[in-house]
Amino acid sequence: DIQMTQSPSSLSASVGDRVTITCRASQSISRFLNWYQQRPGQAPNLLIYGASSGVPSRFSGSGSGTDFTLTISSLQPEDFASYYCQQTYSPPYTFGQGTRLQIK
Amino acid sequence: QVQLQESGPGLVKPSETLSLTCAVSGVSIRSYYWSWIRQPPGKGLEWIGNIFYSGRTDDNPSLKSRVSMSVDTSKNQSSLKLSSVTAADTAVYYCARINYDFRNAFDMWGQGTTVTVSS
Numbered sequence: 001d002i003q004m005t006q007s008p009s010s011l012s013a014s015v016g017d018r019v020t021i022t023c024r025a026s027q028s029i030s031r032f033l034n035w036y037q038q039r040p041g042q043a044p045n046l047l048i049y050g051a052s053s054g055v056p057s058r059f060s061g062s063g064s065g066t067d068f069t070l071t072i073s074s075l076q077p078e079d080f081a082s083y084y085c086q087q088t089y090s091p092p093y094t095f096g097q098g099t100r101l102q103i104k
Numbered sequence: 105q106v107q108l109q110e111s112g113p114g115l116v117k118p119s120e121t122l123s124l125t126c127a128v129s130g131v132s133i134r135s136y137y138w139s140w141i142r143q144p145p146g147k148g149l150e151w152i153g154n155i156f157y158s159g160r161t162d163d164n165p166s167l168k169s170r171v172s173m174s175v176d177t178s179k180n181q182s183s184l185k186l187s188s189v190t191a192a193d194t195a196v197y198y199c200a201r202i203n204y205d206f207r208n209a210f211d212m213w214g215q216g217t218t219v220t221v222s223s
Contacts, residue, residue, distance in 0.1 A: 001165070034209040036149075043198055043216050044141075044149065049209035084149055088208035091162040093139070095149040 002026050002087050006096030012104040017075045021099045023068045023085035032089035035061055035070045038098075039081045047083075077103075106130035108199050108214035116193075116221050122186040126199030126214060133157055133175055137202040138182045139210060140173065142195040150195075154202060155182060189221045 003026040013019050023033065031051040036044040048054040048061035051068055058073045072079055080103050085096040112124035126138065140152040153163030155173040163171045172185040182199060196218050200210035 032207045034207070036210075043213040044210075045213070046206075046209055046211050049203075049206040049211070053206070086149075086151075086210070088202075088210075091151075091154065092164045092166070093151045093154070093208070095151065098148045 001092055002029060002090065002094055004085055004087055004094050004096040006085050006099055008099060009097060010100045010102065012102045013075055014104045015075050015077060019072050019075060019101065021070045021083055021085075023063075023070070023096050025066045025068075025087055025089075028065045029087045029089035031064050032087055033061075033063065033068045034086045034088060035059075036084045036086065037079075037081050038084065039078075044084065075101075106201065106212050108201065108212060110197060110199050110214045110217040112197075112217055112219065114218055114220060116189055116219060117223050118190055118221055119188055122184075122189050122193065122219055122221075124184045124197055124199075124217060124219070126182040126184070128180050128182070128201075131201075133177060133180045133182065137204070138175070139200045139202050140182075140184045141198045141200060141210070142193075143198070143216075144192075144195045152184065152186075152197075191221050193219070194221045195219060 005024045033051045035048040038044040052061045083099045107129045109127045134157045139154045155161045157175045170187045196216040198216045201212040203211040
């Protein structure tokens with residue numbers, strides 16, 4: 001199985017800050033890396049797929065192979081949530097442990 | 105628009121079988137692969153398995169063959185069965201659509217259904 005190691009597990013930041021979350025795969029997954037946002041009490045929502053593709057303008061993803069990052073350029077109040085990476089290169093489609101982004 | 109809706113008993117007794125359905129609207133269930141995911145209280149996401157309408161499945165080895173998935177094309181829904189449940193199976197269960205154009209990303213999710221395993 002491919003293990004996904006996400007860091008940090010929690011992060012405190014302020015509105016307007018730039019933050020970066022990292023995700024490392026235990027073996028190469030090409031660009032089969034996705035990022036999800038989950039607000040409390042809600043289902044996860046796809047943010048970034050294929051390591052760097054997606055809609056949200058202040059969110060960006062990068063990386064390939066084993067090392068990936070999610071960057072939020074300027075935090076907005078609605079961005080304080082949990083974030084998960086996931087590999088969909090081969091089953092089992094494992095998730096990272098998650099990063100809880102909190103208001104400082 | 106595409107919608108997914110999970111349903112099933114909210115309470116299951118230990119050693120029994122958990123049974124859930126995922127009703128899909130807005131798209132034919134034949135057009136995509138579908139996945140089941142769960143999230144224990146206060147914890148992260150765990151992939152349970154994938155299914156295609158043809159019957160092809162992949163499931164998580166960590167669940168030790170307790171998982172059974174199926175698709176009913178006449179009802180446009182997917183089903184999940186998890187046998188011999190214990191308290192560790194208490195979780196919110198989600199179904200999701202797998203989009204192969206998006207490198208297999210889970211692009212649509214149901215709202216989730218909470219299942220508690222308790223006597």
